[in-house]
Amino acid sequence: MPRRFHQASWDEPVIFELSTPGARGILLPEVELGITERVGNPADALPGGIRRTTPPALPELAQLQVVRHYARLSQENLGVDLNIDVGQGTCTMKYSPKVNDQLVRSPRLADLHPLQVESSVQGVLEVIWRLEQLLREISGMDRVTLQPGAGSAAIWANVSMIRAYHRSRGDADRRDEIITTMFSHPSNPACAKTAGYRVITLMPDPETGRASLEALRSAVSERTAGLLITNPEDTGIYNDEIDRFVDVVHGVGGLAAYDQANANGILGITRARDAGFDLCHFNLHKTFSTPHGSGGPAAGACGVTEALAPFLPAPTVERDGDRFFLDHDRPSTIGKVRPWYGVAPNLVRAYAWIMSLGAEGLRAVAETAVLNNNYLQQQVLGITGVSAPYAAGRRRIEQVRYSWEQLYLETGIHSEELGVRMADFGAHYWTSHHPYVVPEPMTLEPTESYSRADLDEFVAMLRTVAAEAYSDPEKIRTAPHNSTIHLIDHDWFDDPDRWAPTWRAYRRKHHTDSESGSGTEVELAAVDA
Amino acid sequence: MGADCASVAGFPATIVGEPPADATTAADTRALAAVIMGLRVDLLLFAGGDGTARDIAAVVGDGAVVLGIPAGVKLQSAVFATSPVAAGCLAAGYLAAGGRVQEREVLDLDEGAYRMGEVAPRLFGYLRVPEAAQVQARKAPSPRSDAAAAAAIAADVIEGMVIGGRYVLGPGTTVRSVADALGLAKTLVGVDVAEATPAGPRLIAADAGERQVREAVGAGPVFIVVTPIGGQGFLFGRGNQPISPGVIRLAGRAGLIAVATPAKLAALGGRPLLMDTGDSDLDGELTGFLAVTTGYRERAIVRAEPA
Numbered sequence: 001m002p003r004r005f006h007q008a009s010w011d012e013p014v015i016f017e018l019s020t021p022g023a024r025g026i027l028l029p030e031v032e033l034g035i036t037e038r039v040g041n042p043a044d045a046l047p048g049g050i051r052r053t054t055p056p057a058l059p060e061l062a063q064l065q066v067v068r069h070y071a072r073l074s075q076e077n078l079g080v081d082l083n084i085d086v087g088q089g090t091c092t093m094k095y096s097p098k099v100n101d102q103l104v105r106s107p108r109l110a111d112l113h114p115l116q117v118e119s120s121v122q123g124v125l126e127v128i129w130r131l132e133q134l135l136r137e138i139s140g141m142d143r144v145t146l147q148p149g150a151g152s153a154a155i156w157a158n159v160s161m162i163r164a165y166h167r168s169r170g171d172a173d174r175r176d177e178i179i180t181t182m183f184s185h186p187s188n189p190a191c192a193k194t195a196g197y198r199v200i201t202l203m204p205d206p207e208t209g210r211a212s213l214e215a216l217r218s219a220v221s222e223r224t225a226g227l228l229i230t231n232p233e234d235t236g237i238y239n240d241e242i243d244r245f246v247d248v249v250h251g252v253g254g255l256a257a258y259d260q261a262n263a264n265g266i267l268g269i270t271r272a273r274d275a276g277f278d279l280c281h282f283n284l285h286k287t288f289s290t291p292h293g294s295g296g297p298a299a300g301a302c303g304v305t306e307a308l309a310p311f312l313p314a315p316t317v318e319r320d321g322d323r324f325f326l327d328h329d330r331p332s333t334i335g336k337v338r339p340w341y342g343v344a345p346n347l348v349r350a351y352a353w354i355m356s357l358g359a360e361g362l363r364a365v366a367e368t369a370v371l372n373n374n375y376l377q378q379q380v381l382g383i384t385g386v387s388a389p390y391a392a393g394r395r396r397i398e399q400v401r402y403s404w405e406q407l408y409l410e411t412g413i414h415s416e417e418l419g420v421r422m423a424d425f426g427a428h429y430w431t432s433h434h435p436y437v438v439p440e441p442m443t444l445e446p447t448e449s450y451s452r453a454d455l456d457e458f459v460a461m462l463r464t465v466a467a468e469a470y471s472d473p474e475k476i477r478t479a480p481h482n483s484t485i486h487l488i489d490h491d492w493f494d495d496p497d498r499w500a501p502t503w504r505a506y507r508r509k510h511h512t513d514s515e516s517g518s519g520t521e522v523e524l525a526a527v528d529a
Numbered sequence: 530m531g532a533d534c535a536s537v538a539g540f541p542a543t544i545v546g547e548p549p550a551d552a553t554t555a556a557d558t559r560a561l562a563a564v565i566m567g568l569r570v571d572l573l574l575f576a577g578g579d580g581t582a583r584d585i586a587a588v589v590g591d592g593a594v595v596l597g598i599p600a601g602v603k604l605q606s607a608v609f610a611t612s613p614v615a616a617g618c619l620a621a622g623y624l625a626a627g628g629r630v631q632e633r634e635v636l637d638l639d640e641g642a643y644r645m646g647e648v649a650p651r652l653f654g655y656l657r658v659p660e661a662a663q664v665q666a667r668k669a670p671s672p673r674s675d676a677a678a679a680a681a682i683a684a685d686v687i688e689g690m691v692i693g694g695r696y697v698l699g700p701g702t703t704v705r706s707v708a709d710a711l712g713l714a715k716t717l718v719g720v721d722v723a724e725a726t727p728a729g730p731r732l733i734a735a736d737a738g739e740r741q742v743r744e745a746v747g748a749g750p751v752f753i754v755v756t757p758i759g760g761q762g763f764l765f766g767r768g769n770q771p772i773s774p775g776v777i778r779l780a781g782r783a784g785l786i787a788v789a790t791p792a793k794l795a796a797l798g799g800r801p802l803l804m805d806t807g808d809s810d811l812d813g814e815l816t817g818f819l820a821v822t823t824g825y826r827e828r829a830i831v832r833a834e835p836a
Contacts, residue, residue: 182795182829189827198826205832206799215830218818390799409611412618414661435795 002461005426007483008075015069016503019059025066057504076484078428079294084458086376086450087422087429089399089443090185090234092264092286100289100352104345114340118325124344125324129317131351132301138354138362139260139280140273141303146342147313151261152187153337154281154300155228158257159191160334161279161304161311162226165255168311168332175225175254181211183233184259186433197225204437209237209390216248224254226278232262234433234443235389236373236396246276255279255308263287264447265370265398268363272303279304289353290346299346313337368448369398372455376400376446379459383466385410389438399445401438404466408440413469413476415440420487421468421479425461530561531576555584562588572596572659574620576613579603579637579650586635586654594630595656596620605650605767607633607760608658623659631675632702633658634759636767652700652718652758652768678790679706681824686754686786687711688825695733695746696723697776699755699769703788707754720771722746739771751780756788762797765815766805766836774808777815787821787831794821794829801832809835 043051061069079085085093104110112121132144148154159178166172178192179200189199200219202211210233227249232238239245246256258272258280264287272280284290284299292298304312314333315326326341357365377400380386385407388400404415419429419442432441446455468475480486492498500506535542546564549557558577562585565573573593575581578601589595597609598616610616622628636650683706690696698704698721708715711730713723719736722745734745753776758767764787765772777785787802802819804812812835820828 193826199828200820201823201827201829203794203797203829203831204799206801209799211830215818215832219820219830409615412612412614435792437795437798439798 002425002457002464005424005482007423007426007480008072009484010072010076012069012072012076014503015061015066016057016059018061018065018069021060023060023062023065025061025063077294078426079292080449083426083428084450084454085428086444086446086455086458087419087427087442089401089430089445090262091292091430092262092283092398092445092447093292094264094289094447094449096289096291096349097353097356100349101291103352104348109345109348112344122324124348125317125326127348127351128342128344129319129324131347131354132317134351134354135282135301135303137359138267138271139282139303140271141277141280142306143304143309143312143316145302145304145312145316146299146347147336147338148281148300148302149338149343150296150298151185151281151283151286151300152191154283154302155185155187155257155259156191156194157300157302157313157334157337158279158281158304159195159197159226159228160337161302161308162255162257163195163197164311164332164334165308166225171253172225175223177221177223178226178228179216179219179224179249179254180228181230181233182437183210183235184228184230185234185261188228188230188259192228198223204390207390207392209233209235210239213241213244213248216245220248220252220254222252224249224252226255226257228257228259230259230262232265232397232399234262234399235391235401235438236399236445237391237394238397243275250276257281261286262398264445265366265373267366268359269366273305278308284346284350288350290349297343297346299343299350315341317341365448366398369446372446372448372450373398373400373444375452376444376455376459379455380444380462383459383463385466385469386442386462398447399443401432402442402444403438404440404442407466407469411469411473413473415442417476417479418442418462418465418469421465421476422461423480423483425464425482427458427461555580558584559588566592572620572624574598574616576600579606579635582606582608582635582656583637583653586656589656591632591655591657593657594623594659596623596658603638603650605636605759605761608635608656619659619661629660629674630657631660632656634701634768636759650759650767651770654718655702675702675790675792676706678792678824679703680710681827682788682790682822683707683710685822685825685827686788689786690725690730691750691752692725692727694725694750694752696725696730697721697742697746697751697753697772697780698723699753699758699772701756701758701768703756703790703793704754707788718768720769737771739773742771742776743773746776746779749779750784751776752784752786753777753780754786754788757793757797757802760796762800762802763836764802764804764819764833765812766803766807770807772806774806774811777806777811782815785815785819787819789821789823789829791823791829794823794831797831801834803836804833805836812836 080093080095112124128146132146135144148157166175176198177200178197180188181202182204189201192199202215204210205212231242249256255278258277260280261283263282280303282301284301285292290299310332311334313336314330315328318325318327374395386402386404389403408414415431422428430443432438432443500509532542532544546561558581566589573595575585576598582597596616596619598613599609610619632655634652635654635656637653639651682703686707687710698708700718705715705717713730713732715721716736720742721732722734722737722742724731724733734741753772755764755769757764804815806812816834818830819833821831823829
């Protein structure tokens with residue numbers, strides 16, 4: 001029987017609403033007279049143009065109120081540190097070592113400024129350079145950039161470099177098409193579209209679950225700029241003809257970019273370069289352990305062959321003997337894809353993670369992730385109502401996209417409804433990107449971080465919930481029972497009057513004075529079923 | 530017609546109309562549908578097959594929200610839930626919380642053609658059917674609605690239009706979006722032909738039969754804009770019989786503009802689009818990979834095979 005869980009709910013306001021004028025967390029001592037006489041007002045040294053005329057509208061609270069506020073919010077969460085988070089397939093929800101959080105909180109990193117003179121930041125530059133070398137080895141590529149702030153940003157950088165490459169050859173106008181596959185991450189067609197390309201998506205073959213070589217052959221032409229493809233795809237199925245895919249694209253003069261967000265099952269086993277790819281990318285917050293942070297900050301890495309190195313984002317981090325420096329002299333660069341040089345704390349975390357494991361450790365990560373996934377799959381497929389479509393008889397790599405189609409046909413309960421009931425046990429699972437190609441989908445990725453007992457516990461929850469669909473469907477339809485938010489009306493998010501990305505934006509939209517509380521009240525999104 | 534089941538399930542039921550003397554006929558179905566329409570119900574739930582769907586569509590049109598419980602032999606229409614249980618859940622969800630409604634095809638065998646050996650179902654109309662409720666726990670932003678996707682497809686088709694070209698517009702809501710964007714009236718269940726003139730698009734044949742289509746396209750250049758009809762993915766052979774093999778050959782593969790929203794293609798689950806042009810040689814020639822327009826400057830490569 002799954003554990004008895006209940007979600008905390010504090011009805012906690014936004015911290016600005018907890019402000020009491022005059023409250024303070026720290027009372028600063030008065031400056032001694034002798035110092036005031038010597039120094040005067042330090043603010044006078046600031047240029048007039050950047051000096052405030054009004055104080056910032058920061059919330060005023062005592063320390064205990066601040067601590068309590070964030071502790072409560074931390075309880076209203078699910079995540080790797082709290083629950084068995086194998087349900088968030090493709091996100092690779094693995095353990096983010098806390099020792100690395102301590103490392104990056106050190107003033108030796110946290111107090112650095114990107115405009116400091118290079119000689120004073122040799123340590124962090126060396127870490128960036130060394131991490132690039134590690135990722136070169138892992139991917140087999142010639143050069144790496146760590147400037148992108150996310151996986152999608154890395155894909156964007158790759159698409160930009162593909163575009164720059166063809167431009168440099170006078171070919172950009174003719175090559176206006178980019179090919180991708182239905183089960184590659186949607187960021188691939190999205191970035192291609194944003195860059196102005198026509199997008200061609202290969203649908204999967206119903207037997208193999210992936211695009212066929214023949215489909216790719218029918219799609220390539222002299223208009224092909226490149227192929228953006230994820231492997232293994234979100235189904236967990238590995239394309240073992242991937243090198244031939246690359247050959248077909250090269251055959252028409254196009255470039256091949258490997259979306260390696262799903263790299264957790266192939267570390268030390270196969271490399272982008274070995275399949276002939278010209279570019280690849282990694283999500284450091286997936287395979288390489290940096291925290292997801294519920295939407296960031298993340299970090300992305302791009303790997304490229306020497307032929308594409310001139311187009312890398314600038315500045316690049318270079319080494320001259322014992323000295324590390326930033327090279328801004330990159331005439332063919334695509335420019336910047338992010339301010340400064342990368343998300344430094346995450347680069348340090350990823351570096352530390354790789355160094356703590358070494359080559360053997362990375363291989364063990366991949367093997368354990370694959371083993372965990374195959375064990376989980378075998379357990380899950382023992383549950384009535386679920387299947388793993390496509391590629392019958394072939395093993396999946398590090399994740400599986402399942403289908404609850406049989407359960408739906410027999411009970412009328414949707415996969416998403418099962419997911420909501422899972423919240424009653426402190427769990428969650430992700431279905432799939434839209435539109436659903438696999439009906440009633442569920443995508444699970446255990447990674448190497450979870451124990452066998454963890455996986456058994458997750459399966460026990462699934463088994464309980466699936467059985468309820470047959471015996472007590474009303475309990476599922478009225479779920480969750482031990483959690484807070486019931487059914488969210490998602491149309492809400494399409495109405496700009498109902499959301500704001502910051503407190504300041506909210507006040508601006510609704511002209512709300514935070515002290516008097518006048519102005520439009522924002523209704524709660526949750527609606528009790 | 531369900532009164533006993535309703536009372537067992539605990540629903541109060543009002544019985545309308547007169548029970549027929551003998552076995553019910555299509556006329557009885559239509560009469561009852563008319564009575565129920567007069568009551569202005571929130572949802573018309575029926576059990577049966579394509580024949581019943583067709584009778585109801587003839588009376589109801591787009592005047593009500595309808596859902597079919599699959600209980601017939603012929604189930605080509607897209608107005609049925611996937612199972613009786615699913616129908617109950619979908620109906621309950623729609624009645625409790627409302628939701629989006631989609632126009633779905635009503636297909637049935639044409640008895641006259643059937644007697645002459647032609648077994649391809651024809652498109653008889655559309656019914657408004659509840660969309661499966663989405664209870665979301667999503668990682669990605671909401672999918673574009675089908676209407677927005679259809680508008681994007683229309684923009685792409687229009688962008689590629691060739692002056693002097695004759696455009697055969699097949700049935701379906703996605704092709705209707707193209708016609709809407711061109712400012713032309715469209716026969717939802719039939720075939721129309723438009724000409725792209727320098728002054729703008731012009732309708733030259735509406736709800737055309739096979740001969741009219743052939744005459745309207747003249748000597749070309751011909752383009753055929755079609756979308757899969759029904760849930761089985763038929764690109765030719767369901768509802769677009771007026772587009773003859775001769776016209777398809779005149780257009781050639783280069784003139785074939787297949788359109789489908791991403792949701793419609795995804796629902797195929799990787800299964801191919803089906804060709805039933807009436808000419809098995811032509812079906813063979815069209816076999817292979819087809820580039821389907823799914824949005825503005827977006828194509829999906831889908832396998833096409835003979836039915």
